[in-house]
Amino acid sequence: MSAVRLCDKEIPPIGMGTWGMGGGFWTPDYSSDDLYVDALRYALSRGIRLFDTAEMYGGGHTEEIVGRALREHEDEVLIVSKVWPNHLRRDDLIRSALASRARLGVRSIDLYLIHWPSREVPIQESIRAMEDLIDMGVIRCMGVSNFDVKLLQEAMTSARKYEVVADEVEYNVYHKDPERELIPFARRNNVAIIAYSPLARGAVSRDPTLRAIASKHNATPVQVALAYLTRTSMPIPKASRKEHIDEIVGALNLRLGDEDVRLISSL
Ligand code: NAP
Numbered sequence: 072m073s074a075v076r077l078c079d080k081e082i083p084p085i086g087m088g089t090w091g092m093g094g095g096f097w098t099p100d101y102s103s104d105d106l107y108v109d110a111l112r113y114a115l116s117r118g119i120r121l122f123d124t125a126e127m128y129g130g131g132h133t134e135e136i137v138g139r140a141l142r143e144h145e146d147e148v149l150i151v152s153k154v155w156p157n158h159l160r161r162d163d164l165i166r167s168a169l170a171s172r173a174r175l176g177v178r179s180i181d182l183y184l185i186h187w188p189s190r191e192v193p194i195q196e197s198i199r200a201m202e203d204l205i206d207m208g209v210i211r212c213m214g215v216s217n218f219d220v221k222l223l224q225e226a227m228t229s230a231r232k233y234e235v236v237a238d239e240v241e242y243n244v245y246h247k248d249p250e251r252e253l254i255p256f257a258r259r260n261n262v263a264i265i266a267y268s269p270l271a272r273g274a275v276s277r278d279p280t281l282r283a284i285a286s287k288h289n290a291t292p293v294q295v296a297l298a299y300l301t302r303t304s305m306p307i308p309k310a311s312r313k314e315h316i317d318e319i320v321g322a323l324n325l326r327l328g329d330e331d332v333r334l335i336s337s338l
Contacts, residue, residue, distance in 0.1 A: 086121025087311035094129025111140035125153035178237035242266035269306030297322035
C-alpha cells in the first residue's frame with residue numbers, strides 16, 4: 072500500500088493508537104509500562120510510523136510511555152497528541168501543549184488535535200492558539216477530532232496562517248457515517264481523515280462476512296477491515312500484543328476487490 076504524506080512526513084497509511092496504555096480517563100496506571108514501551112517499539116520495528124495519543128490518556132502518563140518508547144526516533148515517527156476540551160482557552164491550550172511536549176520529550180509534537188469540540192470556547196480562539204504554537208515550534212501542524220463537516224469548516228476558516236490538516240473520527244466497518252459527508256468534504260479540501268476505533272474495539276476479528284472475504288485473500292478479518300479503511304483514511308488500531316501488531320502490519324499488503332468493498336459497504 073502506498074505511503075501517504077502528512078505534516079511533511081512520508082508514512083504508511085496505518086498508524087497505532089494508545090488508548091488504555093498507561094491508564095484510562097485522566098487516571099494513570101503504572102503497572103504495565105514496560106509491556107507498552109515494548110509494544111510501541113515493536114510496532115516501530117515493523118514499520119508503523121504514526122502514533123496517536125492524548126493528554127487525557129492516563130492523565131498524561133500514556134504520553135510519557137509514548138515518549139519513552141519513541142523519542143529517540145522523533146525524526147522517523149509522526150506523533151499525534153490531543154488537547155482535551157477543558158483546555159481550549161488560549162492560555163490553557165498553550166500550557167497543555169507545552170506539558171504534552173515535555174511528557175513526550177520531543178522537540179515538537181508533529182500533529183496536535185482538538186480532541187472534541189467545545190460548546191463554550193469559540194473555535195477561532197483555539198485555532199489561533201494552535202497557530203501560535205506552530206510559530207513557537209511546540210507543534211508542527213494542527214488538526215481536529217470528532218468534528219463534523221460544519222465544525223471542520225469553521226475550524227478551517229478560523230485559520231489565518233496554517234491549514235487544518237486532519238480530522239480524527241470514529242470510522243470502522245460498522246460505523247460508516249463519515250462516508251456520507253465528511254470523507255468527500257475532507258478529500259476535496261485536502262484534510263486527512265484519521266480513523267479511530269478502526270477494529271470496532273476488536274469486534275471485527277469475529278465477523279463472518281469479513282472472515283469470508285479474508286479467506287479469499289489468505290488474510291484475516293482484521294486485515295480486511297483495515298484495508299477497507301485505508302482506501303479513504305488512515306486507521307490507527309490500538310494493539311499491545313505482538314501477534315496483533317504483526318496482523319495489523321500485514322494489512323498493508325492487502326488490496327480488496329470491488330466485490331469485497333461492495334460486501335463490506337452493506338455491513
Ligand atoms: P480499536 O483499535 O478498534 O481496538 C483495539 C482493541 O483491538 C484492543 O483491545 C486490541 O487488543 C484489539 N486488537 C488489536 N489488534 C487485534 C487483532 N489483530 N485481532 C484481534 N484484536 C485486536 O479501538 P480503540 O483503541 O478504541 O481505537 C484505536 C485508537 O484510536 C485508540 O487507541 C486511540 O488512540 C484512538 N481513539 C481516539 C478517539 C478520539 O476521540 N479521537 C476515541 C477513541 C480512540 P490488544 O491491545 O490486546 O492487542
